[in-house]
Amino acid sequence: MAQIHSFESFGTVDGPGIRFVVFMQGCPMRCKYCHNPDTWEINAGREYSAEEAAKEALKYKRYFGARGGVTVSGGEPLLQLDFLIELFTILKGQGIHTCADTSGICFSQEDERYLKLLEVTDLFLLDLKHIEEEEHRALTGRSNAAPLAFARFLSLHRKPVWIRHVLVPGLTDRNESLLRLRAFIDTLSNVEKVEVLPYHTMGEVKYEKLGMKYPLAGVTPPARERIANAERILSGK
16 A cells, blocks of 8 residues: 555656656655645555556556556655555556656665566656755755665666756756766666756745745746756756
């Protein structure tokens, strides 16, 4: 059983093709730009078994086409690892493409369950939030050691990965850090795509409704030229 925040039946930005997206409940990080603070608390949401969640996803199988499938996002899906493995095992048995959208923050090299996860996951969307340790802690409240170790683990086992980086003016858009992130990506053998996700303020209203102070009040989305600059650097071109 697992705590699930919500489902989305027609996701188009959560991996290849049309996706059924499972948003898991619970996340150990507190990213300043997070637009889903309602997914943070682990003891919230609604409880589902893997079989129940798979049944919801399979209702939309005919819409997936040749490229689509199911993406599990968050919150942080690795926080409920046993459920994720069981769900993906069921879906792979039905010929469904599986994708995990994760920060890698829960990864442990000693946890052998991650080898099982690799067997039933076709693609990982890995959100690398900041390459600098101190800046990562300031941005998320946690070290970046586990996310970087997870990236290396996926590379070692040659599992397909799309790297994602949220571009926030003044926080994650410095050229020096972008170049360091690109240098790290160059050490990986399995990166199929790098996506720059421009910061937006659409989550601000959620903080207001939850009675929470918005951490990035006054920060505006990045200018078009800064987005293009990040895309150029992180693409390695």
